[in-house]
Amino acid sequence: MICPVCNESMIVLELNKVEIDYCTNCSGIWLDKGELALLYSVDESENDLQKLFAESSSVNEKSYKCPLCRKRMKKIQFNNSELVIDKCPDNHGLWFDKGELEKVLTLKSTASSQKILELLKDMFSYNKSQEAE
Ligand SMILES: [Zn+2]
Numbered sequence: 783m784i785c786p787v788c789n790e791s792m793i794v795l796e797l798n799k800v801e802i803d804y805c806t807n808c809s810g811i812w813l814d815k816g817e818l819a820l821l822y823s824v825d826e827s828e829n830d831l832q833k834l835f836a837e838s839s840s841v842n843e844k845s846y847k848c849p850l851c852r853k854r855m856k857k858i859q860f861n862n863s864e865l866v867i868d869k870c871p872d873n874h875g876l877w878f879d880k881g882e883l884e885k886v887l888t889l890k891s892t893a894s895s896q897k898i899l900e901l902l903k904d905m906f907s908y909n910k911s912q913e914a915e
């Protein structure tokens with residue numbers, strides 16, 4: 783998978799048995815459709831989680847293209863917060879800029895999302911020690 787922001791190849795990371803795509807260049811994260819629900823360990827469809835996101839037309843952030851279909855992604859706002867992420871119009875997945883997935887996991891917190899947050903923190907400290915070598 784190619785990063786929609788910098789067009790670099792992303793690497794696959796495993797978070798609690800969920801495979802996510804991560805860009806080592808910009809620290810962005812791509813979640814395929816359904817993976818956010820998996821991170822929250824929600825068994826049913828993503829519908830309840832999707833309700834937390836509302837389409838936002840008042841955002842001036844640059845928009846990116848879906849890494850799967852290359853269509854321009856929509857800006858969606860998380861739970862009336864300042865947090866805005868990108869979503870493929872054909873629902874292929876969600877794009878989180880650096881730190882945005884952590885914010886979502888913090889704003890809507892469950893036992894499972896807490897665990898993911900810890901894993902993310904571990905990974906990023908791991909990346910830092912690699913850079914120092
Ligand atoms: Zn990138």
Ligand SMILES: [Zn+2]
Pocket residue numbers: 848849850851852853870871872873874875
């Ligand atoms: Zn798409």
